[in-house]
Amino acid sequence: MALPGLSLPGLGLQSSHIASGSNVPNAAAQQTARQEDLAPRTEWRFEVNFQQQYTIRILSGNAELFGVELASNQPYNFSGIKGAIFTWQGCRLEISGEAESEYLGQETDYAVEWLNVHGMLETARDDAQSTPNGDGGPRVLVVGPDYVGKSSLIRSLTAWAVQSGWTPTIVNGDPREGLLAPPGSMSAVTVGSWLSVEDGYGISPISGPTVSPVKAPLVYHCPYTSPTEKPEIYKSLLTRTALSVTNKLEENALAKHSGLIIDTPGALNDPRSNYATVAHIVSEFSISLILTLGSERLSNDLIRRFSGTTAGADAIPVLRITKPAGAAEKDAQFMKQLQNQQIRQYFFGSSKDPLNPHSHTIAFADLNIWRANSRSLTQAMNSSATMDDSDDDYAPTSSMGSSQDFERVTPSQEMLGRLVAIKFCAGSETDEVAIRDSAVMGFAYVSEVDEGKKRVRFLSPHPQRWGDRAMVWGGWPEAVVDLVG
Numbered sequence: 001m002a003l004p005g006l007s008l009p010g011l012g013l014q015s016s017h018i019a020s021g022s023n024v025p026n027a028a029a030q031q032t033a034r035q036e037d038l039a040p041r042t043e044w045r046f047e048v049n050f051q052q053q054y055t056i057r058i059l060s061g062n063a064e065l066f067g068v069e070l071a072s073n074q075p076y077n078f079s080g081i082k083g084a085i086f087t088w089q090g091c092r093l094e095i096s097g098e099a100e101s102e103y104l105g106q107e108t109d110y111a112v113e114w115l116n117v118h119g120m121l122e123t124a125r126d127d128a129q130s131t132p133n134g135d136g137g138p139r140v141l142v143v144g145p146d147y148v149g150k151s152s153l154i155r156s157l158t159a160w161a162v163q164s165g166w167t168p169t170i171v172n173g174d175p176r177e178g179l180l181a182p183p184g185s186m187s188a189v190t191v192g193s194w195l196s197v198e199d200g201y202g203i204s205p206i207s208g209p210t211v212s213p214v215k216a217p218l219v220y221h222c223p224y225t226s227p228t229e230k231p232e233i234y235k236s237l238l239t240r241t242a243l244s245v246t247n248k249l250e251e252n253a254l255a256k257h258s259g260l261i262i263d264t265p266g267a268l269n270d271p272r273s274n275y276a277t278v279a280h281i282v283s284e285f286s287i288s289l290i291l292t293l294g295s296e297r298l299s300n301d302l303i304r305r306f307s308g309t310t311a312g313a314d315a316i317p318v319l320r321i322t323k324p325a326g327a328a329e330k331d332a333q334f335m336k337q338l339q340n341q342q343i344r345q346y347f348f349g350s351s352k353d354p355l356n357p358h359s360h361t362i363a364f365a366d367l368n369i370w371r372a373n374s375r376s377l378t379q380a381m382n383s384s385a386t387m388d389d390s391d392d393d394y395a396p397t398s399s400m401g402s403s404q405d406f407e408r409v410t411p412s413q414e415m416l417g418r419l420v421a422i423k424f425c426a427g428s429e430t431d432e433v434a435i436r437d438s439a440v441m442g443f444a445y446v447s448e449v450d451e452g453k454k455r456v457r458f459l460s461p462h463p464q465r466w467g468d469r470a471m472v473w474g475g476w477p478e479a480v481v482d483l484v485g
């Protein structure tokens with residue numbers, strides 16, 4: 001497959017464009033540094049937990065992390081990451097600090113294949129640009145089981161597209177991990193600036209004023225661990241996202257020609273559902289290419305369904321993409337820490353891009369709080385009741401067994417440590433569907449519920465109050481107990 005417009009290796013990047021690591025040496029960087037020589041087309045794989053600090057500096061040659069080129073001689077600091085520094089041409093790395101595992105990976109055919117996919121998308125973007133009244137650029141759906149490299153593929157394709165001057169739109173349909181938004185979100189963002197080696201897509205402007213020139217994402221609230229908890233609500237949020245994204249792309253020719261890429265949770269890889277949600281995404285976003293990773297069965301099922309003879313003129317190409325050998329499972333503890341880190345980052349930013357959240361105390365009477373009922377919320381409430389011996393009388397409130405998906409509630413201790421989505425709809429709204437479908441202005445963290453004085457203390461990224469808005473909380477993300485000291 002041709003690679004139009006690409007010159008390997010190094011992709012012609014200027015190091016000055018890449019966000020670099022801090023120059024302040026940390027504890028890890030002060031430890032004895034060691035050097036590793038990487039042959040062309042190999043990668044240095046590492047797993048660093050959230051307590052460890054790991055630093056990599058490139059001494060010679062070129063290398064990239066998920067498509068983002070590392071600048072020469074800059075130290076990059078990592079914590080809480082599983083990843084790989086890949087080199088097309090060969091390079092020498094200086095490494096210091098601790099990792100749970102680190103090794104040289106030589107099975108890297110996946111990288112060439114991913115770059116070929118990028119080349120294909122470039123051709124589709126060029127075609128879209130030469131037919132301005134056409135359908136626009138490629139609309140790509142990425143599906144596969146958990147932890148097979150879907151997000152890494154999308155990050156690489158995004159980084160390469162941005163380096164070539166495009167502004168692709170990325171849609172994150174996986175509520176377990178946020179994209180420029182905390183977990184519990186479905187978000188879409190048009191990426192117009194370079195990704196960062198250490199922070200990926202960076203810090204969202206909805207968190208507060210940041211130095212990263214990233215556009216504000218469009219965010220919907222999806223307070224469920226998986227689409228399978230509420231498939232109809234999940235589909236409805238996808239429809240809203242598709243409508244908003246399609247309208248936005250019509251307003252911006254470059255974004256329209258750059259196309260979009262959709263990340264999905266592993267739960268969509270479920271033949272029992274007859275891939276109903278996959279089909280929904282394909283139709284709502286007018287998908288033009290499906291990429292599958294990590295499951296031969298999924299790939300065959302989707303080929304039969306979307307590009308087989310029965311699909312006729314509506315056939316959509318389905319490509320099976322190689323899973324990177326280094327893709328690693330993120331266990332429950334890692335996922336929990338990742339969730340906490342994303343929430344912390346939403347309010348406090350990162351070390352390079354710090355934010356200063358504000359505290360707001362609001363009377364119960366001035367709040368319009370809705371609860372999104374779900375299986376994960378019921379489970380969380382039941383397990384916190386079991387763990388709290390002092391609360392012998394706990395029984396789920398009658399409404400927890402309610403068939404209502406969204407329910408207006410009085411603030412209670414159950415909200416403590418939870419994120420509450422501030423919706424764009426008025427607090428007086430009574431229609432469940434309007435509550436469900438309105439986009440998110442931002443999130444607030446519940447740091448205190450005083451049932452005696454009937455007031456709630458929130459942490460919010462912004463100093464100003466959000467006014468008369470409906471606010472919604474649910475079972476995901478889980479409560480974070482130690483966000484504020």
Ligand SMILES: Nc1ncnc2c1ncn2[C@@H]1O[C@H](COP(=O)(O)OP(=O)(O)OP(=O)(O)O)[C@@H](O)[C@H]1O
Pocket residue numbers: 043045046081082083084144145146147148149150151152153174177264265266324325326327328329330
């Ligand atoms: N080549 C590689 N070498 C080392 N680690 C990798 C490599 N590719 C991906 N990983 C890591 O493996 C893990 C799983 O990859 P990724 O998150 O891309 O998979 P996913 O399919 O999107 O997972 P999810 O189920 O969370 O959506 C991630 O921590 C990622 O950083």
